[in-house]
Amino acid sequence: MSTKYRIKPYPISAVESGMEIGRMVLTHDDKVILSEGTILSASMIEGLKFWDISTVFIKELLSSEIEIDFSIPETVLQKKFYADYDHTVSLLKDSFLKLRFFKEVPLTTMRELVDNAIEPLINSTGVINHMHMVRRQDDYTFHHSVNVAVICGVLGKWLGYAGQKLQDLVLAGLLHDVGKTQIPLEILNKPGKLTHEEMEIMRLHTIRGYQLVRDTPNAPRGVIYGVLQHHERFDGSGYPFTVSGDKIHKYAKIIAVADIYDAMTSDRVYHRKVSPFAVVEMIVGEMFNKLDPAISTVFLNNVRDYFVGNIVELSDGRHAEVIYLGQFMASRPIVVTQDQEYIDLERNKSLSIVSVVRA
Numbered sequence: 001m002s003t004k005y006r007i008k009p010y011p012i013s014a015v016e017s018g019m020e021i022g023r024m025v026l027t028h029d030d031k032v033i034l035s036e037g038t039i040l041s042a043s044m045i046e047g048l049k050f051w052d053i054s055t056v057f058i059k060e061l062l063s064s065e066i067e068i069d070f071s072i073p074e075t076v077l078q079k080k081f082y083a084d085y086d087h088t089v090s091l092l093k094d095s096f097l098k099l100r101f102f103k104e105v106p107l108t109t110m111r112e113l114v115d116n117a118i119e120p121l122i123n124s125t126g127v128i129n130h131m132h133m134v135r136r137q138d139d140y141t142f143h144h145s146v147n148v149a150v151i152c153g154v155l156g157k158w159l160g161y162a163g164q165k166l167q168d169l170v171l172a173g174l175l176h177d178v179g180k181t182q183i184p185l186e187i188l189n190k191p192g193k194l195t196h197e198e199m200e201i202m203r204l205h206t207i208r209g210y211q212l213v214r215d216t217p218n219a220p221r222g223v224i225y226g227v228l229q230h231h232e233r234f235d236g237s238g239y240p241f242t243v244s245g246d247k248i249h250k251y252a253k254i255i256a257v258a259d260i261y262d263a264m265t266s267d268r269v270y271h272r273k274v275s276p277f278a279v280v281e282m283i284v285g286e287m288f289n290k291l292d293p294a295i296s297t298v299f300l301n302n303v304r305d306y307f308v309g310n311i312v313e314l315s316d317g318r319h320a321e322v323i324y325l326g327q328f329m330a331s332r333p334i335v336v337t338q339d340q341e342y343i344d345l346e347r348n349k350s351l352s353i354v355s356v357v358r359a
């Protein structure tokens with residue numbers, strides 16, 4: 001029987017003495033605490049906690065008969081998330097369909113949706129990973145609105161928002177594309193590329209949404225501006241009014257990051273689904289011109305923690321597990337393939353991640 005190993009991330013709470021360190025442990029400022037091959041003792045584990053280390057890579061022995069399970073079925077947690085998510089999308093769909101005709105934002109219903117349905121999604125463990133795996137077929141706008149609301153909530157929490165401020169931000173995310181209910185369906189659902197004129201009409205969803213929310217009694221200012229400005233860009237290259245920098249409301253800047261992240265990781269009719277790793281690369285590329293650098297930094301620093309343990313498909317067709325992400329380089333992590341090859345994608349540029357198989 002040949003000897004095989006795997007290196008698996010463990011939360012510090014699950015680490016026990018006698019386990020072997022599979023990957024060098026570094027402090028947050030990159031000083032080595034423990035090197036590869038160290039057998040952990042109880043005092044070392046205490047030391048790791050002292051250094052505030054949350055995850056440790058452990059080397060585990062596998063016999064040749066035990067294969068890494070790359071097809072773990074959905075957990076109860078995931079199943080619950082998907083069911084709650086589907087229910088939320090259908091509630092939003094009902095409200096938005098009515099809105100197309102009555103032109104009134106049902107603010108109380110929307111607030112209830114935020115409090116009762118979306119907040120539990122935001123607070124579920126592994127939310128960012130579940131978001132990649134939710135099945136979204138039709139009804140893009142409704143799925144996208146719920147997704148952006150959830151991502152706004154998660155990002156808002158990372159930015160230190162809480163209470164009413166966080167609820168308003170989530171509401172702004174949920175309503176950001178509400179103006180699309182006023183765009184003719186033949187343009188909204190057109191398969192294929194929009195003409196220049198159609199694109200101009202589509203862009204009006206920002207102003208139409210603003211008008212709808214502005215005319216709603218008790219709508220918070222941040223929600224009104226989040227809806228109006230979510231396509232404005234930090235460098236003034238956005239729409240509808242090409243405002244820039246501080247003239248863009250904070251909520252609109254947060255929605256912009258959530259919007260880009262979700263739009264690119266979604267399946268769309270004429271938009272190939274992009275892996276979250278490629279989206280991270282894109283956000284890194286835009287964070288110093290189009291997006292708010294401070295918000296993007298917080299997003300990138302936190303979202304990368306969710307990627308460890310993901311099973312991905314590489315450009316050569318092999319499946320691999322993400323085991324380590326370097327600072328900011330979340331798009332090119334270190335992976336271990338099914339046939340136990342360790343690949344540092346940062347060094348091996350001929351390979352890339354095509355998609356996430358399991359998050």
Ligand SMILES: [Fe+2]
Pocket residue numbers: 176177205230231
């Ligand atoms: Fe939009």
